Amino acid sequence: MTSLVPVDVALLGAADVRRLAAALDLRPTKQRGQNFVIDANTVRRIVRESGVGAEDVVVEVGPGLGSLTLALAEVVKRVVAVEVDDVLAAALPATLAERAPGADAEVVHADALRIAGLPGPPPTALVANLPYNVSVPVLLHLLALLPSLERGLVMVQAEVADRLTAPPGSRTYGVPSVKAAWFADVRRAGAVGRTVFWPAPNVESGLVAWTRRDPPATTATREQVFALVDAAFAQRRKALRGALRGVLPDAEAALRAAGIDPLARGESLSVDQFARLAEMRPPR
Structure with a gap:
């Protein structure tokens, strides 16, 4: 049976966000990338662009005061919100209970970079305003x-969005572009x-959508491929035969x-070419 999602969700507006922050004596910090969305239309747009629906279990990272969490709870089967900040993680359950009664939403107080798993059924989508x-x-x-993540949409700094979605050969193509392409087809959304944030950031923001794809067919491990990617872009201006000399014995012959x-540079190689090159590493 399909789980019903709540229809009586009350989203947060600018006044609500500031009121909650004042009650918590919260001062957003740059250290944790805290810029809270204060516009209900923006979070609705994010949910809409992500394509999630009533069958989805969504993981959100950095829910903050709950603006996007509530918009997700209005639409999806279940939300798991991962929050590292002690004060925010403690306050969010009460906000969800008050403004989205009956929603299946769980707050996990943890660092998203250190989690080894999530409670409940496997998530199908990632939708987040990432720190x-x-x-x-x-x-x-x-x-x-x-x-289990099939697709997602994340809001990031515009410059990062450009790097994540850049094709080989472009000026912004780099490590994030190649590594993201290992997992998914990525596009700007x-x-x-x-002005939709409080406090307003000093940078523009962009939406990045992705759909899971099979990784390149290769006998090399992801770790081996990523090690070559890191080395290739650590010395971006160098030809690959020189840039890879420290991680790939006889780099010229392997290339x-x-x-x-x-004489090519890392910025010209696709993830599939990096995977093929990683197969040239001698066995240990």
């Missing part, structure tokens, strides 16, 4: 940790203005064997 200072590590960690020009 901007750790957005890429959190996204990659959860994609690796939770293979729009921009978000500064040629993989069908890659030794």
Whole structure:
């Protein structure tokens, strides 16, 4: 039987967010990337663009005061919100009980970068306003940790959104682009203005949508492939035969064997080419 989602959810507006923050004596910190969404239309847009529905179990990271959590609870089967901040994690259950009675929503007080699993049924989607200072590590960690995640939409700094979605050969293509492509097809899903946040950030924001895909067919491990990616972009201006010398014995011969020009740079290689190159590592 399909679980019913609540229809009487009361979303947070700007006045509600400031009232909750004042009651908690909360001062948002840059250290934890705390910029809270104060616009109900924006969180509804995020939920709509994510494509989640009544059958989805959604994991959210950095729920803060609960703006997006409530919008998700209005639509999906279950929400698991992971919050590292002690005060926010303690306060959010009361907000959910008051403004989304009957919702299946659970708060997990933990660092999303350190969790080894989540309570309840496996999540099917990730929808979050990710803390901007750790957005890429959190996204990659959860994609690796939770293979049940089929799709998602995250709000990140606009510059990070560009890097995550950049194709090979582009100026912004780099480590986040390649590693995200290992797990998923990634695309830009729009921009978000500064005025919908409190406090307003000093940077523009962007939405990144992704759909899980099979990783490249390779005999190399993900760790081996990612080690080459890290090395290739650590010395971005160097040709690969030089940049990979420390991690790939006889790098020039390995590149040629993989069908890659030794004078190429990392920014020109797709994730599949990195995977093929990783197969050239000698067995230990």
